[in-house]
Amino acid sequence: MSTFPTSVSATALDFTWPDGTEVFDDLQLAVGPGRTGLIGVNGSGKSTLLKLIAGELTPTDGSLRIAGEVGYLPQNVTLDTALRVDEALGIAATRAALHAIEAGDASEENFTAVGDDWDVEERAVAMLDQLGLGHIGLDRTIGEVSGGESVLLRLAALLLRRPDVLLLDEPTNNLDLFARRRLYAAVAAWSGVMIVVSHDRELLDLVDQIADLRSGEVVWYGGNFTAYEEALAIEQEAAERMVRVAEGDLKKQKRELSDAHVKLAKRVRYGNKMYAQKREPKIIMNARKREAQVSAGKHRIMHEEKLKEAKERLDEAIEAVRDDEEIRVDLPYTAVPPGRQVLTLRNLELAYGARVKGEFDLRGPERIALIGRNGAGKTTLLRTVTGELRPVGGEVETHVPLRFLPQRLDVLDGALTVAENVAKAAPDATNNRVRARLARFLFKGARADQLASTLSGGERFRAALAALMLAEPAPQLLMLDEPTNNLDMASVRQLTDALDAYEGALIVASHDLPFLESIGITRWLLLDGELRDTSLEEVRELMALN
Known part of the structure; x- marks a missing residue:
């Protein structure tokens, strides 16, 4: 594992699909050590972001920096069924060289292939056992394992590599209850940088922070998913309260604008009456009329601006309230x-x-x-x-x-x-x-x-x-x-x-x-x-x- 700090950062990141569909526009992201749960509604771009970090997609614009090696477990794991398990784990060449040395072939080529991995077989067997795959021998073929086992096998390969940044995309989707427990244990034991996309509440309760991807932006919440829900509930309660305050302010400004119109109309009628009765010199009455018109205009503009500001505050307050619609049906x-x-x-x-x-x-x-x-x-x-x-x-x-x-x-x-x-x-x-x-x-x-x-x-x-x-x-x-x-x-x-x-x-x-x-x-x-x-x-x- 590399010695420098591990991190993932994106600056002004843009990504658009070839058909013109925009996913990210000026996305800012900084992920530090620990386990991060990346959540968001379907279609928000979670899997796309992981593919960008993994290097499987190229940003349309902006920069993306990953410090260290990346390991990526995609949502749909496909492995060549003809591969042996050791090949899927990425240790076949090292293992072959190790066996050759044990058989007496002490060539430089074999020692180079082994490097420092003299315990590669022991580590591989221990990793398989940790993930509940102890019954699978290194010489078996992938075609002999189930779909859920192939997911854990791919994860075992990543853990053996010990990457600096580990990306997991919906890793529990095809796992049974027992395999999920094995994966949870592996996630809990991970000490590097991990970004996991999941809807699995139990898995998300193992992370250190939640990154909520919504409308092309990431909002961070400290703690696991339970803490996120609690923080979000408080946030939404405050947002709904602000909507009520903003609605009250809007009604008040509408009322005050209406009252201002009534007062101005009364002043106009009174001015017209005074002008018609000619109680003062014409030049003075014209000057007062102009002053009244200017004053009335300023008064009206002031109330209209207050009304506009109240509408903007209401729009902002409404925008802060999440509209996760609910199904309400009688059957x-x-x-x-x-x-x-x-x-x-x-x-x-x-x-x-x-x-x-x-x-x-x-x-x-x-x-x-x-x-x-x-x-x-x-x-x-x-x-x-x-x-x-x-x-x-x-x-x-x-x-x-x-x-x-x-x-x-x-x-x-x-x-x-x-x-x-x-x-x-x-x-x-x-x-x-x-x-x-x-x-x-x-x-x-x-x-x-x-x-x-x-x-x-x-x-x-x-x-x-x-x-x-x-x-x-x-x-x-x-x-x-x-x-x-x-x-x-x-x-x-x-x-x-x-x-x-x-x-x-x-x-x-x-x-x-x-x-x-x-x-x-x-x-x-x-x-x-x-x-x-x-x-x-x-x-x-x-x-x-x-």
């Missing part, structure tokens, strides 16, 4: 009476080995969390319930209308507008009804006429959710597969709002414990070879043991 037709049979699984065997022994029943408006390791078969189980996949054996019986939101969000037709997609799911609903319901999902007016293919990530999620929840017949069983993956904090809150209004049965496959706890889960299921009931307490105990 009475999704209600399921207590005890109503919703889903039955009998001796179910899934395509990839998992099974449901005996009979499993879901009754009434239960809220079920489906958890398990990556590759346990959670998605396969959900797709089998929908009928997309045929079971190897056993039966699936659904007793109510159901809808499924897959990880890929591919329930929308990109060639149709948002309103047309919802109308397709609810063919008997009138256009007015579709638009009125869509407005509750924050697609108001022309926003409902956007093509689905042009929506941002957060908008696409809301549109997909609207298409499912507003469908006819109304879904009384809703199944969601990793719904918070790739969602910003505002979108997760909007999803929580929508699920608060949902009155039917719910099955959510997720590794996001804080989210699961926030939506009122009533039953926890663990899929680990067989499907069985568990509890939140047992889940936490299992994570502590693994």
